[in-house]
Amino acid sequence: xxxxxxxxxxxxxxxxxxxxxxxxxxxxxxxxxxxxxxxxxxxxxxxxxxxxxxxxxxxxxxxxxxxxxxxxxxxxxxxxxxxxxxxxxxxxxxxxxxxxxxxxxxxxxxxxxxxxxxxxxxxxxxxxxxxxxxxxxxxxxxxxxxxxxxxxxxxxxxxxxxxxxxxxxxxxxxxxxxxxxxxxxxxxxxxxxxxxxxxxxxxxxxxxxxxxxxxxxxxxxxxxxxxxxxxxxxxxxxxxxxxxxxxxxxxxxxxxxxxxxxxxxxxxxxxxxxxxxxxxxxxxxxxxxxxxxxxxxxxxxxxxxxxxxxxxxxxxxxxxxxxxxxxxxxxxxxxxxxxxxxxxxxxxxxxxxxxxxx
Amino acid sequence: xxxxxxxxxxxxxxxxxxxxxxxxxxxxxxxxxxxxxxxxxxxxxxxxxxxxxx
Ligand code: FES
Ligand SMILES: [Fe+2]
Ligand SMILES: [Zn+2]
Numbered sequence: 001x002x003x004x005x006x007x008x009x010x011x012x013x014x015x016x017x018x019x020x021x022x023x024x025x026x027x028x029x030x031x032x033x034x035x036x037x038x039x040x041x042x043x044x045x046x047x048x049x050x051x052x053x054x055x056x057x058x059x060x061x062x063x064x065x066x067x068x069x070x071x072x073x074x075x076x077x078x079x080x081x082x083x084x085x086x087x088x089x090x091x092x093x094x095x096x097x098x099x100x101x102x103x104x105x106x107x108x109x110x111x112x113x114x115x116x117x118x119x120x121x122x123x124x125x126x127x128x129x130x131x132x133x134x135x136x137x138x139x140x141x142x143x144x145x146x147x148x149x150x151x152x153x154x155x156x157x158x159x160x161x162x163x164x165x166x167x168x169x170x171x172x173x174x175x176x177x178x179x180x181x182x183x184x185x186x187x188x189x190x191x192x193x194x195x196x197x198x199x200x201x202x203x204x205x206x207x208x209x210x211x212x213x214x215x216x217x218x219x220x221x222x223x224x225x226x227x228x229x230x231x232x233x234x235x236x237x238x239x240x241x242x243x244x245x246x247x248x249x250x251x252x253x254x255x256x257x258x259x260x261x262x263x264x265x266x267x268x269x270x271x272x273x274x275x276x277x278x279x280x281x282x283x284x285x286x287x288x289x290x291x292x293x294x295x296x297x298x299x300x301x302x303x304x305x306x307x308x309x310x311x312x313x314x315x316x317x318x319x320x321x322x323x324x325x326x327x328x329x330x331x332x333x334x335x336x337x338x339x340x341x342x343x344x345x346x347x348x349x350x351x352x353x354x355x356x357x358x
Numbered sequence: 359x360x361x362x363x364x365x366x367x368x369x370x371x372x373x374x375x376x377x378x379x380x381x382x383x384x385x386x387x388x389x390x391x392x393x394x395x396x397x398x399x400x401x402x403x404x405x406x407x408x409x410x411x412x
Contacts, residue, residue, distance in 0.1 A: 126361065182372035189384075190364025328379060331370050331394040338398060 005153025005340060007031045007266055008230045009347030010117030012127045014263035014275055017145070018110050021046050025070070027061035029267045031116045035103060036061035040068045040081060047081045048103035048114050054085065060100070109133045110141075111263060111275070117347060128228035132259045132279045139259065140284050142294035143277030148305050150312035152230075152266035153337065155274060158304055159233050159262055160196060160333040162223055168307055172300050177203035177221070185331045192339055196225040196332035202242050208296055209239045212280065212289055213256045218242040225332065229339045235260035257281045270312060276301050368401045370394070383407065 015028045016037060026037040034051035036059070051061045053072040063073035069086065070079045077098065078087035085098035104115035104122035110133040115122035132139040148155060158164065165174035183198035200221040209215065222238040240255035247253075263275035278297050283289040315322075326334060371380045381389040381397050387407045389400045400407060 182374050184372065185370045187368045188363055189366040189368065191361045193363075326393070326395050328372050328377065328392070328394060331372065331379065331397065334394050334398055335368075335370075338402075 004269060005151050005156070005266075005337070006344035007116075007269075007347070008340060008343035010115075010121050010350055011230055011343065011347065012106070012113045012115055012122075013231050013265045014111045014273075015048070015105075015114040015265065016112045017143070017275070018046075018107050018112055021112055023065060025061045025063065025065065027051055027059065028273070029271075030114055031266055032268055033116060034059065034061075035114065036063075036070070037105075037112065038065060038070070042068075045081075046105045046107055046112050048105045049079060049081075049083050050101040050103075052100065053077055054098055054100060055088075118350065121350070128232040130232060130234060130259075130261050133261060133277060139279040139281055140286075140290060141277050141279040142290050142297070143261070143275070144294070144298060144301070145276070146274045146301055146305050147267070148272050148274050148308050148312075149270060150272060150308040151270050152264055152272040153340070154308045154311055155262075155264050155272050155304075156227075156230075156233075156336050156340065157333045158308060159235075159264070160194065160225065160227060160336045161329050162196075162198065162225070162235075163329040168303050169300050171207065172296065172303070173206050173208045175204035175206050178223075179329070182328070183223075183332070185335055187335045187339065189339075192229045192343065194225075194227040194229065194332060194335045194339060196223075196227075198223045205239070208293075208300070209256070209258075211296075212283065212293055213239055215239065215241055215256075220244060227332075227336055229336060230343055231263050231265060233262040233264060235262075270316075274301065274305065370397055370401075 013030050015030055016026060020026055021037045022039050028035055035048050036051040037046060037048050039046055049060060051059050053060055055075055055077050058072055058074035060070050060072060064071055068081050076089045077085055079100060080086050083100040083102040085094055088094050104119050106113045106124045106127055108127055109130045113127050133141055163179040166176055166179035177200045181198050181200045183196050186195040203219055203221045205215050205219045220240045220242055224236040226234045237258040237260055238255050244254050259279040261277040265273040267273055278293050366384050368384060369382045373380050377392050379391055379394060379397050381401060383401055383404050385404060391397050
């Protein structure tokens with residue numbers, strides 16, 4: 001059932017924007033694991049420690065930093081950046097088991113990624129990339145994060161089927177052509193990537209793009225989704241005056257390009273972090289446009305948040321084994337669900353015995 | 359997790375102007391149906407692709 005999509009361990013997940021992590025402890029729960037994040041004083045590296053003190057399980061995120069060490073806010077157990085306890089109050093002997101887990105982290109493309117699973121398997125080169133987010137020379141980006149009270153599978157479903165734009169986001173980013181235009185779906189099984197492309201040759205220009213690009217008439221609108229399961233979702237959006245296509249050599253000077261990025265980070269079985277960003281290759285330095293796109297897209301995101309909060313509640317009250325009905329628009333969403341259940345099964349299989357015991 | 363593109367690519371085209379889905383497995387087998395659930399079932403049955411009833 002979609003509202004109980006299994007977690008896929010041994011994967012990288014976006015835990016925060018780099019700008020959210022500093023010298024204040026930040027609490028995030030990823031795949032059910034509470035984690036405290038902070039930056040070291042000298043090198044500015046991000047540290048991720050299990051957010052439960054070994055002593056009486058006080059949340060370390062509610063504690064304080066002493067240089068690069070975390071001092072538990074309850075009785076003062078003190079941990080270094082590796083999670084090793086280096087001080088306990090009142091005695092010289094520090095119990096050998098006094099340590100909290102530390103998580104592999106990587107800062108990439110403005111995101112802080114955390115590895116959930118067996119640390120020995122963490123390979124930073126397998127993190128999917130969203131280079132536009134950190135490339136301020138070519139892209140201007142606005143973004144945010146909204147927590148949703150829904151299982152992450154519902155957000156994946158939502159993003160893989162953009163025909164909902166016509167109905168849920170009508171008058172914002174949706175126009176009749178989105179739901180009416182057939183799309184192609186491609187699954188690269190080995191890479192774990194699902195692609196859904198919808199190319200609209202002759203479409204109405206929704207306010208989101210009319211106001212930002214200044215295009216008055218009808219448009220050619222391309223939506224190319226690239227979902228790197230489980231966490232990173234890229235929507236390459238191309239907007240041009242109707243009939244204007246890229247040049248044969250691939251250059252595309254007369255179109256407007258917008259990269260819509262989502263990071264879908266499961267928090268608990270019925271809670272997901274929805275990181276969103278809108279990057280454009282035009283109107284650089286135009287603060288008014290940035291404000292418009294941020295506010296407008298935030299409204300669109302909240303339409304999804306409200307719909308998914310409601311859907312989760314509804315599904316929870318359904319008797320087990322309820323039926324769904326899938327139609328052509330669901331081809332991409334079904335592909336994504338299948339990949340996710342495969343990744344979840346693989347993550348469980350390679351879990352070491354003590355991971356299972358937890 | 360990001361891995362390099364592989365040759366194991368499944369593709370489903372929604373045939374414009376129809377309700378038909380046209381599927382192509384990486385082995386070259388092709389299949390038509392109007393039901394995406396059946397389409398993925400057919401894909402996953404690789405290499406034993408069978409026609410479903412409809
Ligand atoms: S709970 Fe952390 S020191 Fe007691
Ligand atoms: Fe939406
Ligand atoms: Zn096949």
